[in-house]
Amino acid sequence: MSYELSEQSDHIILRTNNYTLGWSTDSGALIHLQRHDSLNVLGHGPAIAGVDVALDGPVNWITSRTFARYLWHRLSANDDQLVMTIIVGLGPLKIFDHYQIGCDAIKRWIEIENVSSDDLRLYGVRLVVPHARVGESNHCLFEAPGNSVRPRAPLAIAATQDRTILPRRFFAPGLRGGSAFEPAPTQGAGVMALWNDELSLTLLCWYAGDDEAALPYVQGGHEAVSLAYEVAVASWLRSDQRLTVGPQHIALIAQPWPAALAVYRALTPLPQQPAAWLRDAVLYIADLRQYSGADGLCAHLPELVALGVDTLCLLPWHAVGERPHLISDLERIDPACGDEQAIRRLIETAHQYGMRVLLDVAMQGCAPDSRYLNEHPEWFVRDDAGAFAIGIPPDAPAAARHPGVALPAGGSHFDWTRSDWRLYWQQWVIAQVDHFALDGLRLVAPYPAAPAWIRRPPLRASAGAALMTQAVSEITAARPHLTVLCTLSGPRSAQCASGWFDYPSHHMLIHLAMRRITPVEWCAYQADYAELYPPAYRIGFLEMHDTADCNPLADGLRGSRLAQALWAVMLFSGLTPAIWNGQEIADHHLLPRLLNLWRREPALRHGVIDWQPFSALPGDVLAIRRTLGERSLVGVVNLGALPSRFIATQRLGEDILGLFPLVRERRGLGEEVRLVAFGVYCFAG
Secondary structure, three states: OOEEEEEOOOEEEEEEOOEEEEEEOOOOOEEEEEEOOOOOOOOOOOOOOOEEEEEOOOOOEHHHOOOOEEEEEEEEEOOOOEEEEEEEEEOOEEEEEEEEEOOOOEEEEEEEEEOOOOOEEEEEEEEEEEEEOOOOHHHEEEEOOOOOOOOOEEHHHHOOOOOOOOOOOOOOOOOEOOEOOOOEOOOOOOOEEEEEOOOOOEEEEEEOOOOOOEEEEEEEOOOOEEEEEEEOOOEEEOOOOEEEEEEEEEEEEOOOOOOOHHHHHHHOOOOOOOOOOHHHOOEEEEOHHHHOOHHHHHHHHHHHHHHOOOEEEEOOOEEEOOOOOEEEEEEEEOHHHOOHHHHHHHHHHHHHOOOEEEEEEEOOEEOOOOOHHHHOHHHEOEOOOOOEOEOOOOOOOHHHHOOOOOOOOOOEEEOOOOHHHHHHHHHHHHHHHHHHOOOEEEEEOOOOOOOOOOOOOOOEOOOHHHHHHHHHHHHHHHOOOOEEEEOOOOHHHHHOOOOEEOHHHHHHHHHHHOOOOOHHHHHHHHHHHHOOOOHHHEEEEOOOOOHHHHOHHHHHOOOOHHHHHHHHHHHHOOOEEEEEOOHHHHOOOOHHHHHHHHHHOHHHHHOEEEEOOOOOOOOOEEEEEEEEOOEEEEEEEEOOOOOEEEEEOOOOOOEOOOOOOEEEEEEOOEEEEEEOOOOEEEEEO
């Protein structure tokens, strides 16, 4: 790769075949990035550090007390690789900021060296791409697919965001847990992008570390935003020791959004394909305790079969605490779930009906009354005082405090760096699989290991997150027939799971119901999401075991006309449906008809999607066309509390659902279609 390097008083410039990059000789931050014959997209604001580190606590960031200082740089080059390293002084640390320049993207990672004479305690690392903007501010848009962020958000809105202030709903309508973003790459892709609707130019950024997750965030400026990732690395760092964090990817692509996401997909290979059966499935999530035990659910199976359910996912049947995923005793079946024989009868009967049966597997921690706290106290994370770390530890990095991964109040964290605990857990899981003839597992939050500070250096205190997934991979290697699903919907989940419960879409769906996003925005959100990775991974739902905590609005909609409309939106959008036990009773008017349609119409499950195919739809009406071969279906949902109407210039066939009143009249070159409030229709073309 050819290049040209030049040094000036305030910056260093590197020109390659594809990029021109520049770094500040003050802070060492990347301040210039452009493709040849395009615009510079960075450095549109005052100088800031490109790296920050928290020491001695999760809020003690070094740059709040001192400045990052550029020290020197070095360039290594050969025929196929060019790496620029910027060396920066940051308090007692020396940062080696590496940039490997490729044809399509720049791979960035850092090494942190302790140059002091003391052992240091790291609580997090921030990787920042400072003051980004693509072209003129009034034409620049911000995107973060698969998060709570509104699609097509103007830069002016993104620029109002501040890391220390709760994001506003007009930026993140699906906001949960105080963050607009999902930790990446465990719960989300972590992609942030800026693009210009007048230019074929997109700036992409994402984090892809294997060891710990990172929480993305934006820090706004007057006319630009800094794109940043707070990595949940926690570690002791001895004097003269180095620690590696990353990688982060940066790409400036001469393509409009979302076509530019092809670069992300090319650099993010998924290790597992989606489960082949998942796209055609209907899942039923059940807590045996709510059926007075396994025999009660067994008696209900014929009704579930008639509904179209072909997969059971059972919450833990072992003894638990107040929450079903806080372990009390793995070796004892909870009497409220029945006994061993009843559970075996349930699974055997489900198999006779052609159902798969999966078991929820808790991984985070145990209940306050757990036997393991007394019998194996060494299996648990401790705080500085030697007490068990309970709930959300105050020293947990931000990514480990995010909803969906944080341990419920009162729970004690297992120490996944303990090989004896991992072996016990693996042996128990395999014994359950073999003894009860299980078809698969659903992993509940398999990444949020609390920092285990009891391990002195050089072991990373946050190493347990990677060891969790290693333990799962060893189980699936021993029992390759198992299908593994996951409650986290990020690309790293594909290391151990072939299907994800799509929490980001769930939250945006509920906020569609609350009119915080429009049908047009829902369609744009889903279209962008589908560009990240195959939609066949994603499982949709309205309620789940934890929605009462993370999204209570969802539970409150059960049985309403609005909930019925949301079921239709979910299925028309192509998400595999998962029913939480009891919903089939409350939503008995529409849900059976929708599921029957889902099962008998392959176009709904496998068809190409055309979002909002009509040119002048009212603001509350959502329309989705699904086409497979010669078969074309158009799903139409009125999400408004008042009747609505639209003109269809293309021919619509009959309404094959036939549940809601419908008036159709010819109007000039089209047909006026009148919809009732919360009406759901499916037209067969």
